[in-house]
Amino acid sequence: xxxxxxxxxxxxxxxxxxxxxxxxxxxxxxxxxxxxxxxxxxxxxxxxxxxxxxxxxxxxxxxxxxxxxxxxxxxxxxxxxxxxxxxxxxxxxxxxxxxxxxxxxxxxxxxxxxxxxxxxxxxxxxxxxxxxxxx
Amino acid sequence: xxxxxxxxxxxxxxxxxxxxxxxxxxxxxxxxxxxxxxxxxxxxxxxxxxxxxxxxxxxxxxxxxxxxxxxxxxxxxxxxxxxxxxxxxxxxxxxxxxxxxxxxxxxxxxxxxxxxxxxxxxxxxxxxxxxxxxx
DNA sequence: CTAATTAGTTTGACTATCAAACAATATAAA
DNA sequence: TTTATATTGTTTGATAGTCAAACTAATTAG
Numbered sequence: 260x261x262x263x264x265x266x267x268x269x270x271x272x273x274x275x276x277x278x279x280x281x282x283x284x285x286x287x288x289x290x291x292x293x294x295x296x297x298x299x300x301x302x303x304x305x306x307x308x309x310x311x312x313x314x315x316x317x318x319x320x321x322x323x324x325x326x327x328x329x330x331x332x333x334x335x336x337x338x339x340x341x342x343x344x345x346x347x348x349x350x351x352x353x354x355x356x357x358x359x360x361x362x363x364x365x366x367x368x369x370x371x372x373x374x375x376x377x378x379x380x381x382x383x384x385x386x387x388x389x390x391x392x393x394x
Numbered sequence: 395x396x397x398x399x400x401x402x403x404x405x406x407x408x409x410x411x412x413x414x415x416x417x418x419x420x421x422x423x424x425x426x427x428x429x430x431x432x433x434x435x436x437x438x439x440x441x442x443x444x445x446x447x448x449x450x451x452x453x454x455x456x457x458x459x460x461x462x463x464x465x466x467x468x469x470x471x472x473x474x475x476x477x478x479x480x481x482x483x484x485x486x487x488x489x490x491x492x493x494x495x496x497x498x499x500x501x502x503x504x505x506x507x508x509x510x511x512x513x514x515x516x517x518x519x520x521x522x523x524x525x526x527x528x529x
Numbered sequence: 530c531t532a533a534t535t536a537g538t539t540t541g542a543c544t545a546t547c548a549a550a551c552a553a554t555a556t557a558a559a
Numbered sequence: 560t561t562t563a564t565a566t567t568g569t570t571t572g573a574t575a576g577t578c579a580a581a582c583t584a585a586t587t588a589g
Contacts, residue, residue, distance in 0.1 A: 261519075261523070262500075262503075263503050263507065263515060263518070263519045263522075264499050264500045264502070264503035264504075265499075266519055266522045266523060266526065267409075267499075267502075267503050267506070267522065268499050269526055270522050270525065270526060271406065271409045271410075271413075273526065273529055274402075274406045275406075275410070276449050278406075279449055280449070288544065288545085288577090290544080290545065290546095291544090305567085305568095306567070306568060307566085307567060307568080314411050314414060314415070315545085315546070315547085316546080316547060316548080317567070317568055317569080318546085318547070318548080318549090318568085318569070318570075318571090319545065319546055319547070320568085321568065321569055321570080322544085322545080322546090322569095322570095323544090323545080325569095326544080341554075341555070341566095341567080342553080342554060342555085342567095343553065343554045343555070343566070343567040343568065344554090344566090344567055344568070345567090345568080364399050364400075364402075364403050365397075365399045367399070367402075368397075368398050368399035368402050369399075370528075371402070371525050371528070372398065372525070373528065374524055374525070374527075374528055375521065375524065375525075379521055379524075380398060382517060382521070383398070383518070383521050384396075384398045384401055386510065386514055386517070386518050387398075387401045387402065387405050388396070388401060389509055389510065389514075390405065390506050390507070390509070390510075391401065391404055391405060391408065392509075393505075393506070393508065393509055394408055423546090423575065423576080425575080425576065425577095426575090440536080440537095441536070441537060442535085442536060442537080450576085450577070450578090451577080451578060451579080452536070452537055452538080453537085453538070453539075453540090453577085453578070453579080453580090454576065454577055454578070455537085456537065456538055456539080457538095457539095457575085457576075457577090458575095458576080460538095461575080476535095476536080476585075476586070477584080477585060477586085478535070478536040478537065478583095478584065478585045478586070479535090479536050479537075479585090480536090480537080530589100531588100531589085532587100532588080532589080533586100533587080533588075533589090534585100534586080534587070534588085535584100535585080535586070535587090536583100536584085536585080536586095537582105537583085537584090537585105538581105538582080538583080538584100539580100539581085539582075539583100540579100540580090540581080540582095541578105541579095541580095541581105542577100542578090542579095543576105543577080543578090544575100544576080544577075544578105545574100545575080545576075545577095546573100546574080546575075546576095547572105547573090547574085547575105548571100548572095548573090549570100549571090549572095550569105550570085550571080550572105551568105551569080551570075551571100552567100552568090552569080552570100553566100553567085553568090553569100554565105554566080554567080554568100555564100555565080555566070555567095556563100556564080556565070556566090557562100557563080557564070557565085558561100558562080558563075558564090559560100559561085559562075559563090
């Protein structure tokens with residue numbers, strides 16, 4: 260049997276290329292969509308927290324949020340508790356796009372696991388959860 | 395139980411952030427390492443074929459190969475059968491780096507599956523292979 | 530032999546990224 | 560409370576990655 264390491268990497272590559280393609284179709288860049296996804300999945304998140312989740316520095320995010328704001332997908336909301344920072348929120352338009360993309364993810368998962376029976380799906384999910392717990 | 399779709403995406407994100415971090419430590423960019431990986435895993439590959447595997451256009455790859463060449467990691471080798479194209483080959487230095495990175499992948503797989511027993515590992519591998527076969 | 534196709538390069542425009550310097554605010558220490 | 564330190568986010572300057580489109584050279588089809 261082929262190495263689990265090689266299979267994992269190939270699996271990752273496939274996911275990456277799928278994600279890339281799907282995002283491009285929506286006219287966004289991968290990074291923009293990823294940022295939108297983090298904001299959509301974390302209500303009331305601040306700039307700093309977003310940078311940590313994305314693994315980028317604040318200067319990079321400033322530019323990104325400027326662009327997403329210009330695209331009317333997100334907005335900066337002042338934080339009364341700490342005037343240095345902002346809450347980043349999705350606009351209506353941003354929320355719609357975020358949900359569309361989440362739906363794409365669901366369809367991807369559907370398609371990936373198409374050849375698995377429901378028992379296999381459950382086992383796969385359990386194993387992945389076990390792996391995720393380790394991080 | 396949590397959605398398989400969400401878990402898959404989170405799993406992918408974790409892999410991506412691990413890969414990013416690991417590659418940065420080596421002083422390369424993610425794209426450079428990924429390109430090196432494609433070249434290392436496919437002896438005698440041509441520019442055109444690399445672009446297909448990476449999902450980028452030829453113009454982008456020309457610049458990338460120029461850079462990797464300047465870093466003395468790869469070289470263009472003339473193709474006597476088709477004088478329009480080149481074989482891209484790893485240099486000694488490139489080959490060493492490629493192998494180091496492959497080793498990192500092995501260690502990642504080790505670490506990811508640390509909490510799984512050997513039966514679980516085998517099941518996971520079988521399921522992933524089944525998924526990969528679908529593409 | 531000419532026309533059409535293919536492989537790769539170049540150019541121009543935009544996005545992503547980091548490091549480092551900076552401003553404004555918040556927190557700790559005196 | 561006042562001062563020193565730390566944190567949050569912005570700006571600037573440099574480098575890398577990306578695409579589309581125009582281009583060159585070589586191959587293939589008619």
